[in-house]
Every structure is written in structure tokens, then in C-alpha cells.
Amino acid sequence: KAGVTQTPRYLIKTRGQQVTLSCSPISGHRSVSWYQQTPGQGLQFLFEYFSETQRNKGNFPGRFSGRQFSNSRSEMNVSTLELGDSALYLCASSLGDRLDEQFFGPGTRLTVL
Amino acid sequence: DAKTTQPPSMDCAEGRAANLPCNHSTISGNEYVYWYRQIHSQGPQYIIHGLKNNETNEMASLIITEDRKSSTLILPHATLRDTAVYYCIVRAPFNDYKLSFGAGTTVTVRA
Numbered sequence: 430k431a432g433v434t435q436t437p438r439y440l441i442k443t444r445g446q447q448v449t450l451s452c453s454p455i456s457g458h459r460s461v462s463w464y465q466q467t468p469g470q471g472l473q474f475l476f477e478y479f480s481e482t483q484r485n486k487g488n489f490p491g492r493f494s495g496r497q498f499s500n501s502r503s504e505m506n507v508s509t510l511e512l513g514d515s516a517l518y519l520c521a522s523s524l525g526d527r528l529d530e531q532f533f534g535p536g537t538r539l540t541v542l
Numbered sequence: 543d544a545k546t547t548q549p550p551s552m553d554c555a556e557g558r559a560a561n562l563p564c565n566h567s568t569i570s571g572n573e574y575v576y577w578y579r580q581i582h583s584q585g586p587q588y589i590i591h592g593l594k595n596n597e598t599n600e601m602a603s604l605i606i607t608e609d610r611k612s613s614t615l616i617l618p619h620a621t622l623r624d625t626a627v628y629y630c631i632v633r634a635p636f637n638d639y640k641l642s643f644g645a646g647t648t649v650t651v652r653a
Contacts, residue, residue: 433585462639462640462641464641471642471643471644471645472586472641472642472643473642474640474641474642477639477640484639485639485640487640519585519586521585521586521641527635527636527639528574528635530576530588530591531588531641532588533585533586533587533588534585535584535585536584536585
């Protein structure tokens with residue numbers, strides 16, 4: 430079974446631009462969560478989508494948004510990029526039950542110049 | 543507020559068992575113990591989780607003390623590919639879905 434895939438793997442943007450990251454979950458998984466990982470802040474939860482609805486949300490500004498499609502694929506968008514948005518963005522998928530383990534993708538490394 | 547305490551680093555010889563300790567003295571009755579690891583430049587990988595009984599899967603064993611205040615992750619035969627940062631977390635999945643990693647333990651397996 431194929432794992433979680435994320436595209437692109439690497440991205441370089443400049444301040445003020447916007448970016449869209451994509452995540453394809455494991456087949457059959459209905460929940461997709463997004464995380465931001467930085468050396469200073471560690472792993473921080475952005476939001477979770479289940480059956481095209483946002484089910485949980487972390488403490489990030491409104492510049493960070495996401496959506497999920499009917500095939501469970503998910504995208505996250507960051508508008509008006511700031512230098513501090515440079516990070517590894519991770520997507521994790523699960524079946525959707527609260528006890529299910531989350532399987533992570535390889536991440537998208539975003540660099541904001 | 544850190545819920546778990548792990549040693550910052552440890553070395554292990556290839557082929558030997560690696561025993562990774564984790565203290566979680568304030569764990570609540572509905573909180574599970576989860577272990578993940580992250581190999582450099584890759585996404586985190588789920589290893590195992592448990593509530594109070596010892597658990598074993600194809601990757602590792604999880605030993606939880608009777609009072610649930612600490613646990614040990616055992617990698618039975620460490621290989622060089624097990625070199626990674628290992629994260630122990632406690633959470634109540636029905637109350638707090640998100641994962642939050644601390645500093646973890648950097649495990650280096652040496653030939």
C-alpha cells in the first residue's frame with residue numbers, strides 16, 4: 430500500500446507570496462492532519478480534516494488555511510508569507526478513528542526568503 | 543508544559559537491544575503512551591502505543607510500569623537504520639487529537 434505523499438518536496442518563496450501544499454493520504458484514510466515543524470518550536474499542529482470538514486484547529490493565524498477534497502486529498506495554503514513560516518510542513522493521515530495511529534508523509538520543506 | 547521526560551541522547555551497538563526510557567509521572571487514566579521516531583530529513587514514523595499493558599509489534603516492544611508513571615521502548619536488535627530521534631508522548635486521543643513532540647532522545651546506533 431502506498432504511503433502518504435506530499436508535493437512539492439521543496440519550495441522556495443519570497444516574503445508576501447502565497448503557497449499551496451498538497452497531501453495525498455493512504456488509500457482508505459479519511460483524516461488528514463497538517464503540522465509545522467521547526468527547530469525552535471518543534472512539531473506544531475495546524476489543523477485536521479475529516480470527510481471534507483475541518484475537525485480540529487491549532488493556534489495559527491488565519492493566513493494558514495486548508496481544505497480536503499472528496500477523495501480525501503488535502504491542500505494547505507499559506508498567504509502573505511513571512512520569514513518565520515520557513516519550516517518543514519508535514520501531513521499525516523489516519524483512518525479517522527481517534528485511536529488510529531497517524532502516518533506521516535515526507536514533508537514539504539518551505540524556505541521563505 | 544512537558545508531559546514526558548526523555549534522556550537527550552544514547553548510543554547503542556548494532557545488533558544489541560536498545561532500551562529507551564520515558565518518564566510520564568503525571569499521566570492521566572485516559573492517556574495513552576505513544577512512541578514515534580524521526581529519521582533525519584524524513585517525516586515522523588509511528589512505532590507503537592499502549593495504555594497499560596505491554597505491547598509488541600514488528601518494530602518494537604513497549605513496557606509500561608504498573609503505576610504507568612514510566613515506560614521503556616525496546617528495539618530488540620538495533621540496526622544502523624534505527625538511528626533517529628525517538629519521541630515519547632502521552633495523550634488522550636479522544637480529548638486531544640493532535641500530536642506534540644518534545645525534544646526526544648537522539649539514538650545513534652554504532653557498527
